[in-house]
Amino acid sequence: GESVGLHLPTLSVQEGDNSIINCAYSNSASDYFIWYKQESGKGPQFIIDIRSNMDKRQGQRVTVLLNKTVKHLSLQIAATQPGDSAVYFCAETPFSGGYNKLIFGAGTRLAVHP
Amino acid sequence: DAGVTQSPTHLIKTRGQQVTLRCSPKSGHDTVSWYQQALGQGPQFIFQYYEEEERQRGNFPDRFSGHQFPNYSSELNVNALLLGDSALYLCASSLVVGASEAFFGQGTRLTVV
Numbered sequence: 596g597e598s599v600g601l602h603l604p605t606l607s608v609q610e611g612d613n614s615i616i617n618c619a620y621s622n623s624a625s626d627y628f629i630w631y632k633q634e635s636g637k638g639p640q641f642i643i644d645i646r647s648n649m650d651k652r653q654g655q656r657v658t659v660l661l662n663k664t665v666k667h668l669s670l671q672i673a674a675t676q677p678g679d680s681a682v683y684f685c686a687e688t689p690f691s692g693g694y695n696k697l698i699f700g701a702g703t704r705l706a707v708h709p
Numbered sequence: 710d711a712g713v714t715q716s717p718t719h720l721i722k723t724r725g726q727q728v729t730l731r732c733s734p735k736s737g738h739d740t741v742s743w744y745q746q747a748l749g750q751g752p753q754f755i756f757q758y759y760e761e762e763e764r765q766r767g768n769f770p771d772r773f774s775g776h777q778f779p780n781y782s783s784e785l786n787v788n789a790l791l792l793g794d795s796a797l798y799l800c801a802s803s804l805v806v807g808a809s810e811a812f813f814g815q816g817t818r819l820t821v822v
Contacts, residue, residue, distance in 0.1 A: 603749060629810075629811075631813075636815070637815050637816075638713070638799050638801075638813030638814050638815045638816050639752065639799070639813045640813070641810050641811070641812065644810065684751050684752075686751075695765075696742065696754040696757060696765050696767065697742070697744075697752070697754060697801070697811060698754070699744075699751030699752050699753070700751055701750070701751055702750070702751050
């Protein structure tokens with residue numbers, strides 16, 4: 596299928612290393628932030644989320660950090676695997692509930708090399 | 710449990726034609742949102758439906774319209790297609806209350822020639 600991120604910035608890492616993907620968001624009123632993973636030919640897949648009253652949240656091999664002072668979000672992936680290769684998008688939304696829309700960032704391509 | 714399903718997966722249309730894309734939300738979800746994703750870019754919000762009404766709309770012209778049915782499934786209609794409408798169209802479903810995680814379908818790749 597066609598590539599999702601032909602012109603996106605690329606982060607290249609070695610298998611087993613830790614990856615850090617960064618994102619700057621635009622709306623200081625955003626209440627809820629999400630990281631999505633998108634593989635070629637597929638729709639975005641939810642990875643992890645965080646609310647604005649938190650600064651860190653951990654999942655399985657992933658950690659999201661939120662710095663509201665500088666409107667910065669990061670996704671840390673531990674022990675990166677070839678299956679992590681994809682395009683990663685951060686998204687923000689004003690409300691943690693319904694009647695919201697997701698505002699996506701530009702995306703970063705993660706390339707994992709053996 | 711089926712996730713979000715979209716049809717068709719690929720579609721080729723001619724400029725000026727009209728197209729209808731379809732989406733079935735994840736079981737138990739009542740809210741459907743549509744996004745347009747141009748090649749190499751993040752998805753852009755088109756609109757959102759809940760209780761068969763359009764609740765929010767992004768910056769898209771009136772050529773883009775939608776509908777939600779009583780069973781929560783949804784359609785996206787685009788009239789007078791332009792070359793620039795070529796994109797991946799994504800449907801996402803969620804619950805209006807409670808958990809706000811949105812689940813995406815695999816998308817419909819629309820090519821306008």
